[in-house]
Amino acid sequence: MTGRDPGSAHRLLVASRNTKKLDELRRILLTAHVRDLVVVGLGDVPEFPEEPETGATFEENALIKARAAARASGLPSVADDSGLAVDALNGMPGVLSARWAGRHGDDLANLELVLAQTADVPEERRGAAFVSAAxxxxxxxxxxxxxxxxxxxxxxxxxxxxxPRGGNGFGYDPIFQPEGEGRTSAELTAEEKDAHSHRGRALRAMLPALLALAES
Known part of the structure; x- marks a missing residue:
């Protein structure tokens, strides 16, 4: 990295008010020694109308949010759309994960509905994946x-x-057991989750672009 004056570091807007998402990106940037980006969230910029997430895919929704944030703030903006894809539910809740039970962001209701919908699914068919597009x-x-x-x-x-097991994380973390793990995602430490999670993998794939932004 260059020895840039910290006062000239770029601000990078994360189009979210979820402090855990902001902290996750900060940890990933710190681990990658990217220090010329200052991560801020929607609470740190003037409020603007947020676009409805009408995309049919995670990628489309992530772009909708990032474009709206960049247009309104003038800042480089990162947005992610993520969710749980359950094999036995034909990939649902998918892009509807945050509002699966009918009300956006009701984590407990969403989680309980997925458990109810898969109550009769045998162990060998309980495969699932967390997916994130950034x-x-x-x-x-x-x-x-x-x-x-x-x-x-x-x-x-x-x-x-x-x-459900574990008190870390959010969303469907307490009912998701990663491959090769005896613990749920909500029982992992923040560092363990960063190393393996869907969002961590997506953000690390974005690191070359973030590094170029920091050095520009």
Whole structure:
């Protein structure tokens, strides 16, 4: 890294109010020695109307959020769309993961509904994956002053447990047991989860672009 004055570091907007997502990106950047990016969230910029997540895929929704944040703030913006894809539910809840039970962000209701819907599914068919698509939009970062955009994807395979375990993480973490693990995602430490999670994998795939942004 260059010895840039910290006062000239780029601000990088994460289009989320979820402090755990912001902290996760900060830890990944720190581990990768990317120090010229200051991660801020939606609570750190003037409020703007957020676009509805109408995409049919995680990638489309991540781009919708990142474009809206970059357009409103003028800052390089990262957004992710992530969720749980359950094999026995034909890949659902998928992009509907945050509102599967009907109300956006009701983690407990969403989790309980998935458990109820898979109550009769035998152990050998309880496969699932956490999926994350992350988009980076840099205003004026493309040819002739156009915005530059990249989208990356990370997946984390595992299986559903029959009851929640663990108090770390959020969302469906307490019922997701990663491949090769005896613990659920909610029983892993933050560092363990960063190393293996879907969002961690997606954000690490984005690191070359973030490094280039930090050095620009």
């Amino acid at each position: 988009a980076l939009v840099v205003p004026g970062g493309g040819p002739e002053g156009t915005d530059s955009e990249i989208v990356v994807r990370g997946e984390w395979r595992g299986r559903l447990t029959r009851e």
